[in-house]
Ligand code: AMP
């Protein structure tokens with residue numbers, strides 16, 4: 001059976017990230033939050049825009065104050081005060097100083113700022129009690145960023161810092177990549193919506209809600225296509241619509257080996273290339289991955305936990321890679337100590353849900369319920385991690401390290 005690693009490689013090799021030629025959108029700064037910058041940004045402004053003061057204090061000529069001491073202070077004439085937002089009026093000459101505030105332009109003639117705490121102002125005379133370093137507390141124009149160079153690279157996610165940088169560069173309209181579109185439907189004759197009356201034998205379609213929430217969390221657009229009966233005509237119609245309206249299609253159910261599991265056959269009849277139908281993992285073995293010309297298709301297992309585990313393991317990094325993000329789209333596995341015994345039959349790569357907890361500053365994984373079963377959605381609540389036991393590993397003892405995938 002196909003290993004998880006090989007399945008992942010096949011999937012990622014088929015992901016064509018969104019790009020600036022076809023998938024560009026112009027948005028306002030605030031709507032840009034969490035979106036992906038489509039192109040590199042170049043600013044016409046230097047940062048700082050001009051030589052300015054890093055302190056409240058006095059702008060001076062270094063040569064005037066270089067031998068100041070507490071016993072033998074230098075006394076300078078204060079010839080101007082420059083408040084925030086104003087330009088200096090005159091040049092600082094020998095024996096003169098300007099009262100200056102943080103961020104204010106350094107007046108001509110001055111080359112150093114003496115912080116207020118090292119001075120004493122009496123009327124228009126200031127005493128300097130200690131010799132500064134040459135150019136101390138001056139932020140030079142262009143020290144942080146030089147106009148015309150790359151301010152931000154394309155392919156990054158815009159968070160608070162990047163939004164602030166774009167605002168500071170006076171770029172209120174930004175080019176971002178459109179969001180990936182993900183169509184979701186559930187298949188099964190037994191499924192009903194949360195609003196419908198539940199008859200014996202029926203099951204509420206919880207997968208569609210869980211998957212929609214996970215897709216939204218990744219800042220992708222969701223198309224919820226509802227419940228589709230185990231009926232080839234209905235399935236063909238839905239899948240045909242989905243592949244023409246979405247970058248990624250997620251169905252759940254109908255991919256096992258049961259008599260009513262039609263999805264694989266329908267995918268083939270619609271011209272899909274089916275890459276695999278099963279993966280050596282538990283939960284999540286019946287997983288279909290197929291590609292159409294313009295979309296990727298994941299036939300997730302119907303069991304609620306299996307659907308979510310396969311989403312976290314394969315679909316989440318796929319959506320991120322497709323979104324055009326330039327790095328960091330891969331799943332992040334971390335090594336932590338297990339607090340308890342973790343067991344597997346060793347035949348499959350096994351995913352155990354539980355909690356990553358901080359214990360005296362060190363993360364530990366804890367299996368929070370002993371009754372793990374891919375149909376038991378209930379004990380998935382409030383878990384935040386999946387411990388992974390590789391094929392062949394039947395036991396992880398308390399205190400032993402395990403690989404963990406965070407799921408929040
Ligand atoms: P299947 O993969 O269609 O054989 O379904 C496997 C199990 O998952 C069955 O018990 C289904 O009733 C259940 N199941 C299938 N689809 C869903 C769904 N959308 N929400 C919750 N349970 C489901």
Ligand code: MG
Nearest residue numbers: 187188253254
């Ligand atoms: Mg079914």
